[in-house]
Amino acid sequence: MTQHVRDVMTARPVTVEPVASVASVARVMRDENIGAVLVAEQERLRGLVSDRDLVVRVLAEGGDPERTTVGDACSGDLVTVGPDDELRQAVAAMREHAVRRVPVVDGERNVVGVVSLADLAIERDPDSALGDISAAKPNR
Numbered sequence: 001m002t003q004h005v006r007d008v009m010t011a012r013p014v015t016v017e018p019v020a021s022v023a024s025v026a027r028v029m030r031d032e033n034i035g036a037v038l039v040a041e042q043e044r045l046r047g048l049v050s051d052r053d054l055v056v057r058v059l060a061e062g063g064d065p066e067r068t069t070v071g072d073a074c075s076g077d078l079v080t081v082g083p084d085d086e087l088r089q090a091v092a093a094m095r096e097h098a099v100r101r102v103p104v105v106d107g108e109r110n111v112v113g114v115v116s117l118a119d120l121a122i123e124r125d126p127d128s129a130l131g132d133i134s135a136a137k138p139n140r
Contacts, residue, residue: 023065
């Protein structure tokens with residue numbers, strides 16, 4: 001049976017406006033126990049910012065996390081998939097572009113979800129180390 005992106009994606013992912021400060025987004029990531037958020041304006045995808053982006057693009061460059069916006073730190077050139085795409089297409093896109101997360105958008109680039117490497121591990125190989133770790137409760 002063919003699986004679709006909508007079958008494994010995280011629906012209603014955390015999104016932030018491009019004007020949000022890096023510090024505020026870091027706190028959102030901590031509070032939500034996530035490693036990335038989608039950057040959107042009025043639900044239209046503008047970018048994705050990961051915890052690594054915040055470190056490499058802002059902190060390591062001496063940026064002020066209270067004054068630097070996620071709009072300045074996010075990846076804007078994104079690979080996306082649609083909710084009705086076959087899951088194998090999302091996997092192929094992740095492999096080809098060496099990314100761990102792919103935003104899911106409708107035809108108008110409105111954010112409807114995100115599919116991550118962890119989602120795939122839990123769905124396809126829950127007994128693997130990655131599947132096990134991804135399904136575990138956070139250790140705060």
